[in-house]
Amino acid sequence: MKKVEFYGAGFPYLKIKELPGRLIVLEGTDGVGRSTQIQLIRKWLEDEGFAVSDTGLRRSPLTQPGLDAAKTGHTLSRLTMNLFYATDFADRLENQIIPALKAGFYVLSDRYFYSIIARDTVRGADPEWARKLYGFALKPDLVIYLKCDVPHLIERMVHGRGFDYWESGMDVRSADNLYDSFVVYQTRLIEQFDRMAEEYGFVVVDATRSIEEVFQDLQREILKLEDV
Amino acid sequence: MLRPNSYAGKLIVVEGIDGSGKSTQIDLLYKWLQAQGRSVFFSEWNSSDLVKSTTKLGKKQKMFTPTTFSLLQATDFAERWENLMLPMLKAGVIVLADRYAFTAFARDVARGVDAQWVRNLYSFAPQPDLVFYFRVPLDVAVERILSSRSKLKYYEAGMDLGLADNRVASFRLFQQRIINEYDRMVEEFGMTVIDGALPVQRQQKLIRQMVKKVLDGWQGLPNPRAPQKRARRHAARTAIPAPVGDGKGGPE
Numbered sequence: 001m002k003k004v005e006f007y008g009a010g011f012p013y014l015k016i017k018e019l020p021g022r023l024i025v026l027e028g029t030d031g032v033g034r035s036t037q038i039q040l041i042r043k044w045l046e047d048e049g050f051a052v053s054d055t056g057l058r059r060s061p062l063t064q065p066g067l068d069a070a071k072t073g074h075t076l077s078r079l080t081m082n083l084f085y086a087t088d089f090a091d092r093l094e095n096q097i098i099p100a101l102k103a104g105f106y107v108l109s110d111r112y113f114y115s116i117i118a119r120d121t122v123r124g125a126d127p128e129w130a131r132k133l134y135g136f137a138l139k140p141d142l143v144i145y146l147k148c149d150v151p152h153l154i155e156r157m158v159h160g161r162g163f164d165y166w167e168s169g170m171d172v173r174s175a176d177n178l179y180d181s182f183v184v185y186q187t188r189l190i191e192q193f194d195r196m197a198e199e200y201g202f203v204v205v206d207a208t209r210s211i212e213e214v215f216q217d218l219q220r221e222i223l224k225l226e227d228v
Numbered sequence: 229m230l231r232p233n234s235y236a237g238k239l240i241v242v243e244g245i246d247g248s249g250k251s252t253q254i255d256l257l258y259k260w261l262q263a264q265g266r267s268v269f270f271s272e273w274n275s276s277d278l279v280k281s282t283t284k285l286g287k288k289q290k291m292f293t294p295t296t297f298s299l300l301q302a303t304d305f306a307e308r309w310e311n312l313m314l315p316m317l318k319a320g321v322i323v324l325a326d327r328y329a330f331t332a333f334a335r336d337v338a339r340g341v342d343a344q345w346v347r348n349l350y351s352f353a354p355q356p357d358l359v360f361y362f363r364v365p366l367d368v369a370v371e372r373i374l375s376s377r378s379k380l381k382y383y384e385a386g387m388d389l390g391l392a393d394n395r396v397a398s399f400r401l402f403q404q405r406i407i408n409e410y411d412r413m414v415e416e417f418g419m420t421v422i423d424g425a426l427p428v429q430r431q432q433k434l435i436r437q438m439v440k441k442v443l444d445g446w447q448g449l450p451n452p453r454a455p456q457k458r459a460r461r462h463a464a465r466t467a468i469p470a471p472v473g474d475g476k477g478g479p480e
Contacts, residue, residue: 013294013340062282062291077310079352080278080303087282087299094293132348136295 008135011094021101022225023138025112028146029189030167031156032207033214037146038108040215041222045106053100054108055092062091078123085116086133093138101138113137114200118192122185123172141225144218145197146207150186157182230329230355230417237317237449238442239354241328243410244362245403246384247369247376248424249431253362254326256432257439261322265454266443269316273327276307287383294339297383301332302349309353320449329353330361330413338405339389357442359417360435364424366404370396 004016024041026034042052100107113134121127148156157163163178165171169185170178197204205217233239240257242250254270261268274283279300286292286300316323329350336346373380374396382388385395386402414421420438422431 009342009345011293011295012342062286062296077307079310080307083299083303083306083349084279087296087303090293090295090299091291094295095291129348129351132345135342135345135348 005139006135007137007139008132010136010138014094014098016098016102019098019101019138020104021107022142023097023101023107023109023140024222024225025109025114025140025143026146027111027114027143027193027202028148028207029153029186029193030164031153031160032146032148033156033211034110034146036211037215037218038110040211041108041218044219045222051103051105052108053096053105054110055096062088062095064088078120078125082116082120082125082130082133086113089113089116089134090136093136098138109140112140112143114143114193114196114202118189118196121192122169122188142221143200143202144221145193145202145204146214147190147193147197147204148207150183150190152208153186154182230351230353233317233354233357235314235317235354236320238322238358238446239313239317239325239356240322240358240360240439240442241325241330241356242360242362243327243330243334243419244364244424245366245369245406245410247372248362248364249372249428250360250362250424251326252428253360253422253431253435254324256428257435258324260432260436261324261439265451267319267321267449267451268324269312269321270324270326271308271312272325273331274301274304276304278307279304287381290382290388292383292388294336294341294388297339297388298332298336298341298346298349301336305329305332305350306352320447322443322448325356328356328359330359330410330417330419333413334406334409337409338402339386355417358438359419360422360438361410361414361419362422362424362431363407363410366400366407368425369403370400373399 004019026038028034038054042054045052097107097109117125117127117130117134120130157167163182165178167185168178168182169188170181172181172185174184175181193202196202203221205214205221207214242254244250258268258270283300283304286296292300313323313325332346332350333343337343380395380399382395385399386405387395387398389398389402391401392398410419413419422434424431
């Protein structure tokens with residue numbers, strides 16, 4: 001069994017001896033197919049007889065009402081928003097993810113704090129401060145980075161859900177229209193992910209291929225965990 | 229170590245456990261500075277409207293862990309910092325804060341979070357020009373708190389730590405841990421220790437002396453509502469100028 005490790009001090013008051021479950025994170029920018037792959041992995045693991053729990057950003061019962069209100073009102077400044085997201089992340093980690101791991105579940109996380117840091121850094125936050133802030137975060141057993149270039153992302157946006165204000169980073173005001181803003185914003189996000197892939201040791205999977213091909217790669221990576 | 233205050237305004241902070249008398253003192257200081265025609269702004273711990281609903285929900289449902297409690301209070305502080313205190317300091321105002329980052333350094337660490345981690349959280353906040361730490365014997369503070377309210381609240385008493393079954397007993401143990409953290413910080417952050425057991429007027433005299441020193445030779449933002457120089461003594465006695473800031477007034 002893998003040792004329980006945190007990026008910093010963790011939760012010093014929690015005496016965690018062991019976590020028999022596995023934490024698997026899917027990372028990547030908007031529209032790379034994370035949620036589709038999570039559904040496939042979930043079904044596959046459950047068919048194999050494993051208990052699976054999935055989680056994503058901004059789903060904590062503690063902070064969801066406040067965060068929703070803040071997002072619609074545009075009232076939060078950057079620093080305040082960063083801390084609010086960190087509160088939400090800590091709540092899910094302590095109250096959902098860690099208990100599920102204790103119970104031996106496979107926890108599939110649609111993004112982790114890396115996405116939050118990437119978004120904050122693109123918006124001018126101090127990258128060092130943010131990394132220390134998430135010192136309470138548990139090191140996942142596996143982080144898969146679904147890597148996709150901007151031309152492929154655009155294809156998916158056009159034939160999928162369309163361009164969105166936040167996914168285009170319109171609040172950063174790098175361009176005056178959704179398309180140009182999307183290109184600039186997603187390019188910067190991908191830069192951040194590429195940097196973190198090295199720093200945190202992500203497994204990089206080429207997400208420009210078909211759903212089936214990507215899924216086969218993910219299965220292979222997950223099976224490696226079981227061989228240990 | 230916090231970064232030094234590089235803004236045009238002055239930042240003065242009071243710290244100490246509940247019942248140490250700090251709010252009484254900062255209220256007197258606020259009125260005194262106003263009467264002198266200074267531009268003063270007051271901000272209180274855990275008072276941001278934005279985070280209020282989440283804090284209320286978390287307390288009611290007992291959903292907090294030491295880490296989420298710490299992060300939410302930092303969110304509250306950041307909101308007040310970015311929208312209230314920082315603009316006031318840049319404008320050259322005297323900002324008075326009833327509790328500051330040191331409250332988090334004391335309480336959150338007493339709850340079990342890592343001391344370095346919580347210091348990094350607040351590293352955007354500058355070192356105040358003056359930090360008054362009101363030190364009182366635990367018994368005095370507990371007596372003051374218990375005589376002024378009917379029942380200690382769950383988190384206030386530190387019941388989440390499981391130190392004791394009884395709220396008063398838990399409160400005492402929790403407050404002692406906080407005192408220990410404050411005592412450790414006196415040197416780290418250059419706090420001015422005020423004996424909170426002294427008579428109120430005596431404490432206020434010491435505080436005004438220190439504040440005078442800090443404001444000596446400093447101009448700050450003029451207050452258009454300030455009493456005229458010649459009429460000051462009279463004006464100070466009869467009318468207190470309206471506060472600069474959000475119009476909500478000073479401490480209660």
